[in-house]
Amino acid sequence: MVGNPTRNRIVERRAATRREILDAAWAQAREVGIASITLRDIARSVGMQPPSLYSHFDSKNAVYDAMYGEAWAGYEAHAATALAPLPDRPRAAVQRIGRVFFDFAAADLARHQLMNQRTIPGFEPSPETYAIAVRVLDRAIEVLATLGVTERADIDIWLALVGGLVDQQHANDPGGDRYARLLERAIDMWADAVGVPA
Structure with missing residues (x-):
């Protein structure tokens, strides 16, 4: 049979x-x-x-879109493991969140550019793949809110701070740790300014 x-x-x-x-x-x-x-x-x-x-x-942008979705899904899976559980102390939790993203983004220039910069003329992710990035950001905003950071401007500064250090690392010390070493200090300065307890 x-x-x-x-x-x-x-x-x-x-x-x-x-x-x-x-x-x-x-x-x-x-x-x-x-x-x-x-x-x-x-x-x-x-x-x-x-x-x-x-x-x-059906196009090169469709390849980029699949890569974009893969990159953000990869970060989402990585963060789910690397951030669980978060430290109990708010400052340590913020430091961990920043470090996990920094290390992921600094590990691969091409992936970082696709995820976080607009280096490809004419490419915009599809709603389906962009939804993954939005989900990741929304989760980060939820976690920051539990740590007392609720002002959108404060969150935007945090994103720019961590992302800017990643950009500097890629641009000025690729493969090194010059800006990676500054991350904790920079996050502490931000956390002092927005009132995240030490």
């Missing part, structure tokens, strides 16, 4: 090909810069003709 198939091999192959394309796009982004990837080079690296890519992604 023939049983019902439990696997759809066509869907599995398609998913594996998409994964291979995205892996090639990330590799190229890390080599030549996120804004300089080309579908032709991606296709070449996965052994297919450029027109064949269009059966998986």
Whole structure:
């Protein structure tokens, strides 16, 4: 007796090909810069003709969109583990939140640029992938609120502070720790200003 198939091999192959394309796009982004990837080079690296890519992604921006969603989903999963549980002391909790984001963003320039900067002319994430970034930000705002930080301007300064240090790290000491070493001090200055207990 023939049983019902439990696997759809066509869907599995398609998913594996998409994964291979995205892996090639990330590799190229890390080599030549996120804004300089080309579908032709991606296709070449996965052994297919450029027109064949269009059966998986309808444009280069669709590749960027998948990468954007992957990057934010990766951070969301990483933060869920790295921030659980948060320290009981509010100042230590704020420090941990900043450090987890800083380290994730500083570890990969291409990923950071795609997630946090507008380096790709004409690219905007789709509502579906942007929703992941919004969910991450909303979660951070909720956590900061539990620590007594509720003013949106204070949250915006915190985001700019941590993001700015990531930018400086990438720009002025890639692979080093010059700005990573300043993070705790900068967050303490901000926390003093907004009243997060030491």
